[in-house]
Amino acid sequence: MNLTETDAQSKRQLNTLAFDPQLTPGARNAVRVCLRVLPSEKVTVITDEASLEIAASLVHELEAVGCPYRSWVLEDVATRPLTDLPQVIADDLDTSQVSIFAVQGQTNELKSRMQMTEIVNRRRIRHAHMVNINKQIMLEGMRADFMKVDRLSSTVAERVRGAKQIRAKTAAGTDLVADLNPNYRWVKTSGIISAEKWGNLPGGEIFTTPGEVNGTFVIDGVVGDYLCAKFGDLKSTPLTVQIKRNRLIEAHSANKELKDDFWAYTHTDENSDRVGEFAIGTNIELKDVIGQILQDEKFPGVHIAFGNPYGSHTGAEWY
Numbered sequence: 001m002n003l004t005e006t007d008a009q010s011k012r013q014l015n016t017l018a019f020d021p022q023l024t025p026g027a028r029n030a031v032r033v034c035l036r037v038l039p040s041e042k043v044t045v046i047t048d049e050a051s052l053e054i055a056a057s058l059v060h061e062l063e064a065v066g067c068p069y070r071s072w073v074l075e076d077v078a079t080r081p082l083t084d085l086p087q088v089i090a091d092d093l094d095t096s097q098v099s100i101f102a103v104q105g106q107t108n109e110l111k112s113r114m115q116m117t118e119i120v121n122r123r124r125i126r127h128a129h130m131v132n133i134n135k136q137i138m139l140e141g142m143r144a145d146f147m148k149v150d151r152l153s154s155t156v157a158e159r160v161r162g163a164k165q166i167r168a169k170t171a172a173g174t175d176l177v178a179d180l181n182p183n184y185r186w187v188k189t190s191g192i193i194s195a196e197k198w199g200n201l202p203g204g205e206i207f208t209t210p211g212e213v214n215g216t217f218v219i220d221g222v223v224g225d226y227l228c229a230k231f232g233d234l235k236s237t238p239l240t241v242q243i244k245r246n247r248l249i250e251a252h253s254a255n256k257e258l259k260d261d262f263w264a265y266t267h268t269d270e271n272s273d274r275v276g277e278f279a280i281g282t283n284i285e286l287k288d289v290i291g292q293i294l295q296d297e298k299f300p301g302v303h304i305a306f307g308n309p310y311g312s313h314t315g316a317e318w319y
Contacts, residue, residue: 014045014047014052014055014056014059014071017056019054019056019060020135022139023053023135024057026139027054027057027060028061029142029143029144029146030128030142033192034191034193034199034201034203035128035193037065037067039065040067041067042067042068042098043062043068043070043096044069044072044089044092044098045058045059045071046074046100046103047072048075050104051104053135054102054130054133054135055071058102067098070092077089081107082109083108084112085116090119096123096125098126101116101127101128101129101130102128102133104131104132104229105225105226107226117198121198126193126198127198128201129201130201131225131294132228132229132294133201133294136292137292137295141204143285144204144283144285146191146192146202146204147192148285149283149284149285150188150190153188153189153282157186157188160206164180165177165179172218172220172238173218174215174216175215176213176215176302177213177214178211178278179212179214180278181208181210184209184210184211184315186314187207187208187310188206189206190203190205191203191204197313201294202294202298203298205283205303207278210246210275210277212245213246214243214246216240216241216242217240217241217304218239219240220234221296221303222289222293222296223239223262225293227261227262228292231255231258233289240253243275247273247275248266248273251263271319274306275305276307276309277304277305277309277310279302279303279305280300280301281297281301286298286300
């Protein structure tokens, strides 16, 4: 099957696929509020077999706007898990002003996603990153008033930009101190996506690369990436990590498999165990943790991420 036929099949599949009308408010929010797609702009939509219904609702909104788009179902063009971003998708991204990535992440696909965001950053594409999007998130987080979330995010960002240090403490045992680097910028990803910074949807957080983090962090929400699907909400079996001079030095959990998988994930290269992100969730319309990082990291509170510091946005010099 040649490229033209593959693309036509993928597009025809999403055009004609039935979807629950309850998905429409969230899809409309994504296309019209968060991305503000114009009829003159070309959009790349990337999805997979597991996310077809949600992708169909998004495509329906793109067609209502009247913009040109190309849609890709990953399984039509590559074997999962992806070792690299398929070249045909990379080439298409290079010609778009807007992109949507609505996919269920699989083990060891982080490299391919980083290849995608490298193109997004270089081309300054308004990109909606919806890894592990599901129906619950579409019905909850994606129905938020993102203009309201954006106003709150701006207020919180103004307050922390003058801070030298932030301390986070919880009844569960977290006692974490982040010393901030004045040379590193705070970035707002409120759900209103611009060419300056692609964003996860649903949105609602501000983040920076910390200067140095030290202390104990009790993860009783979710742990992230494909580990979310495997372990979900960690309320009953928290993962406790110790951080010294920005490096992960210990991890403990009653769930040994969780601890081992997390340790392996954070030791894949020289900076996988280094705190790259210190963030504050600002989506006050979220009411509880659901076991999905895409939405849960926007829940009001503090979260951290190891690895990529998004230096092109925060100003961090390392990678």
